[in-house]
Amino acid sequence: MAGTGVSHPLFARIYPRINAFAEAHGCVEHRQELLAGVHGRVIEIGAGLGSNFVHYPPDVQQVVAVEPEPRLRARAEEAAIEAAVPVEVRAGRAEALPADDDSFDVAVFSLVLCTIKDVPAALAEARRVLAPGGEIRFYEHVRSDDPRFFRLQRIINPLWHALGGGCDVTRDTERAIQEAGFTVKEIRRFVFRINGRANPGSPSIIGTARPST
Template sequence: MNIYQHYVLPKMIDMACGTGQVMKARANIVPQATGEVLEIGIGSGLNLEFYDASQVTSIIGIDPAAQMQALADKRAAQMAIPIEIIAADIYEIDAEHARFDTIVMTFTLCSIDDPIPALTEMARLLKPEGRLLFCEHGLAPDASVKRWQRRLTPLWKPMAGGCHLDRDIAALITAGGFTLEELNEEYLPGPKPMSYVYSGSAKKKL
């Protein structure tokens, strides 16, 4: 791992993903979490302040980027909810079938190498009555923006931790074994290729 990936990129991601409008988008989704929570791609822990301690009993946060964990640990230390943060991807956690009440995924699906198997594993880990809560940027509806997203993604990925700008988030979640309950789509303020956001909730297909 080079200096950029180890020292520079984690702070850049923390800053970019912690801007006002992005935090507002997180704040609309994360407080809906209940019970035992698995957060996918916890990163630097930017979602932690939005969990409702009266509704959430515990949180396991996973992220393969171990260099982000120090930032997450600082935020976790301020929480009243029991939190375990693990440097691992979705396939490496030791969790039984249908364990979690809620799975939270924000600004993460863009950088998972193979998203459909990862979503299938999330569905396995979720209780039958559980919910996937998501807030993800992805493919825009406007043809001109789509073209730019597809042009920019090969250049953007190496600079942004593997982030894809052009993923159809709703289609991926459905293909990964979920049925959408609620879906909101909008541009956040900022460059349009990077700012089209899908947010909502889904249940796993039974």
């Protein structure tokens, strides 16, 4: 499908190591928290390596995992084989999801809204594909509430963005979700410290939101 891909060859090579390190220090628990209670048909937007697949609960009927980066998508296809629930990996971008209207119970964003170029378009697409009563789940890097730490994020963000597959650590993702027409129902804000240390990507949120009525 034309226009569905992005290419981050350097990031795709180093991200498996970054992810393994993060999972060894608490990211697995974050993924489990993100997906607890998820059920029905799920679309995961920006599935990356497929690291969430093993954490979907048995009440999930199917996961459609959308990933535009071909190297990461190949890894996700391998992870889908080991998943406990049916997973279909598709090429596609968050801003134009390869999915029908009103077709999913849950849309999952996991460490991806920091990289998407057009966040309002991606959230609008998530809203489009959600069935009535559906919800989004999100686990994201965000801008810090601490002004001094936020200044550090802004200084380092250009380099971080270049090396991190487009990751922007200065985004106010909770506000973006609300401005896209969602009501945040649950949210936990935290600093993901590894070995007691924070980095520019440490300020994080995990939560649930539903389309506003």
